[in-house]
Amino acid sequence: METSRIIDTVRALLEARPLDGWEITAASSRTLSIEVKEQKVDSFKCAEPVGVSIRVLKGGGMGFSFSTSMDEADLTRMVENALVGAAAQTPDEFHGFPSPADYPEISDLFDEGLAAVAEEEKVGRALTLERLVLAADPRVRKVRKAAYSESTVAMRIVNSCGVDGSYRGTSVSASVSAIAEEDGQSQMGWDFDFRNRFADLAVEPIAARAAAKATGLLGxxxxxxxxxxxxxxxxxxxxxxxxxxxxxxxxxxxxxxxxxxxxxxxxxxxxxxxxxxxxxxxxxxxxxxxxxxxxxxxxxxxxxxxxxxxxxxxxxxxxxxxxxxxxxxxxxxxxxxxxxxxxxxxxxxxxxxxxxxxxxxxxxxxxxxxxxxxxxxxxxxxxxxxxxxxxxxxxxxxxxxxxxxxxxxxxxxxxxxxxxxxxxxxxxxxxxxxxxxxxxxxxxx
Incomplete structure (x- = not known):
């Protein structure tokens, strides 16, 4: 069920209750995590969770509940649980929800091309990172872990005061742990970087910094x-x-x-x-x-x-x-x-x-x-x-x-x-x- 339909379904359930206020947050995401070792893929994990959460205000108490199931019966149960939570809370006169306001314009939060990048190319980023670290200095003998990860998220927040905000965002990152050895001593150097866009994530500086950290502390x-x-x-x-x-x-x-x-x-x-x-x-x-x-x-x-x-x-x-x-x-x-x-x-x-x-x-x-x-x-x-x-x-x-x-x-x-x-x-x-x-x-x- 897409985010807007989730919001509409939960809103109807909440508006049928005698509440002092409510808030709905719906989010869908996709996460990918790749780890390589000795130029082979050691771990490849992908997940696409979807969820919705609510806060309800009644009698000064603020109740919270969430659901990762979009079945109407489970969404109804989520509303009931939030109401129970509100009743159990100590009332606070300052509980409330914000009113609408203009949002700042933020560019480059979302990489439109990320989904089209082949998984082989993403694996290749991690493999290249490991290879560059090992080539940076002969004293760097091994890489404990080279990794690439990314996340894509779509979020929308709606409340009873009129707030209705949504955005999409992407994040990509890479990290590596290098181990340098000399005269019986070993030192580890770790480094990483993150960007919103895949094309902006360069692994060469990460490799150079990790190798320099590991070798710099030898002796x-x-x-x-x-x-x-x-x-x-x-x-x-x-x-x-x-x-x-x-x-x-x-x-x-x-x-x-x-x-x-x-x-x-x-x-x-x-x-x-x-x-x-x-x-x-x-x-x-x-x-x-x-x-x-x-x-x-x-x-x-x-x-x-x-x-x-x-x-x-x-x-x-x-x-x-x-x-x-x-x-x-x-x-x-x-x-x-x-x-x-x-x-x-x-x-x-x-x-x-x-x-x-x-x-x-x-x-x-x-x-x-x-x-x-x-x-x-x-x-x-x-x-x-x-x-x-x-x-x-x-x-x-x-x-x-x-x-x-x-x-x-x-x-x-x-x-x-x-x-x-x-x-x-x-x-x-x-x-x-x-x-x-x-x-x-x-x-x-």
């Missing part, structure tokens, strides 16, 4: 414990920003679970930093014309010249503060209700190349990987994680380093940024350029 040794200047590459800077991301969500702010709560207008970050969440960013992983409630996506400045300017909102949290939603309702799929989330969160690009960030550092560290960043405390901001990278001496990258730990506080770290790189890169929905930190505690030997 890595330990360094003494020290407090020193540090350069965080774009990957590590993004990892740390991702830990801070929940602190910008109004739900956590209102519940007192954010280290940014009550600090709007304060200079909490280095004056060089500007952070924003842009759901309209061309090519972004979280880009769409509207969020999971049908509210237009926005470009929201969160930190400007180091000053915290605001937070991110969905409809419920905006109602509680008497402000507008920033279009930051998110959902993991049709089987889960909307929740608060980021779209494309990033630190704006600077002007300095990586070599410039290292220049002037007599002795410091370039951090290219961290282990266990998820263990950082998102409320206090404290972290202590394993790390690897390179020793910086006399302004230059000297030798690879492993077996160290870095520790500190996320806000202190962002406050001590003294230079911003020009190499902004996204890792999923979070992105950052490389950053130079004035001082960082590094535990070594």
């Amino acid at each position: 890595a040794g330990k360094i003494p414990t020290m407090r020193c200047p540090a350069v965080l590459d774009s990957y590590v800077a993004s990892e740390i920003l991702e830990i801070l991301a929940p602190a910008f969500l109004a739900e956590n702010v209102q519940k007192g679970k954010s280290l940014l709560a009550g600090k709007k207008g304060e200079r909490l970050f280095a004056p060089l930093l500007r952070i924003r969440d842009d759901g309209t960013l061309p090519g972004g992983a979280g880009t769409a014309p509207f969020d999971a409630e049908g509210v237009p996506r926005r470009n929201t400045v969160l930190v400007e010249d180091g000053v915290l300017r605001g937070y991110l909102y969905d409809t419920l949290r905006a109602m509680k503060e008497g402000c507008e939603s920033t279009g930051n309702a998110s959902r993991g799929g049709i089987k889960s209700p909307p929740h608060m989330g980021i779209s494309n969160l990033f630190i704006e690009n600077g002007t300095m190349p990586l070599e410039g960030l290292c220049a002037g550092i007599d002795r410091g560290i370039l951090v290219t990987d961290v282990m266990g960043m998820h263990t950082a405390n998102p409320i206090s901001g404290d972290f202590s994680v394993g790390a690897s990278g390179f020793l910086i001496e006399n302004g230059r990258v000297a030798r690879p380093v492993k077996g160290v730990a870095i520790a500190g506080n996320i806000l202190d770290l962002f406050r001590s940024v003294e230079a911003v790189g020009n190499d902004l890169r996204f890792y999923g929905s979070v992105g950052a350029p490389s950053l130079r930190i004035a001082a960082l505690d590094v535990s070594g030997e």
Whole structure:
């Protein structure tokens, strides 16, 4: 059953009930995942799920239910389940649905030609990726996994207030894990990329970066414990920003679970930093014309010249503060209700190349990987994680380093940024350029 017919069927069921409001989300998708190993297809998975979910408002309670069956009996059961959920919930006067608004024009969300690309060509992308990695350097002895994946989604949201939004989107990606060996030591390097269009996904840069990461750390040794200047590459800077991301969500702010709560207008970050969440960013992983409630996506400045300017909102949290939603309702799929989330969160690009960030550092560290960043405390901001990278001496990258730990506080770290790189890169929905930190505690030997 196509999306519009699903919506019409469920709408008729809902309009026959005495409700205070309702919302229907219908989605159909196609996903393809290919993994190759030793120039042979190791895994080939394809799925085409279809689903519908509803939220119903009755007596201040918000009920949710979903169905992956389009039989009318199952859709009727979905409505009944949502009504039971609404009755069981504690009423909240701020529950409601958004009103219609104009959606931003976003180009290149959908690759019209993707469906016509032969599966052999998609397999070929993964095979080429594996082959290029192995050819990049003789020390790269094997590839753990080379993969290609894609998804095509069609979504429509309709609610009782008049919202009716729909869009189609495509996403293609490739990734590889390379293993380099030398003198009895082995190191792994991983890299990936994603695009909206198949023609824009180039595997050559992915292969080159993965091989360089694996070989670059060969011969890595330990360094003494020290407090020193540090350069965080774009990957590590993004990892740390991702830990801070929940602190910008109004739900956590209102519940007192954010280290940014009550600090709007304060200079909490280095004056060089500007952070924003842009759901309209061309090519972004979280880009769409509207969020999971049908509210237009926005470009929201969160930190400007180091000053915290605001937070991110969905409809419920905006109602509680008497402000507008920033279009930051998110959902993991049709089987889960909307929740608060980021779209494309990033630190704006600077002007300095990586070599410039290292220049002037007599002795410091370039951090290219961290282990266990998820263990950082998102409320206090404290972290202590394993790390690897390179020793910086006399302004230059000297030798690879492993077996160290870095520790500190996320806000202190962002406050001590003294230079911003020009190499902004996204890792999923979070992105950052490389950053130079004035001082960082590094535990070594």
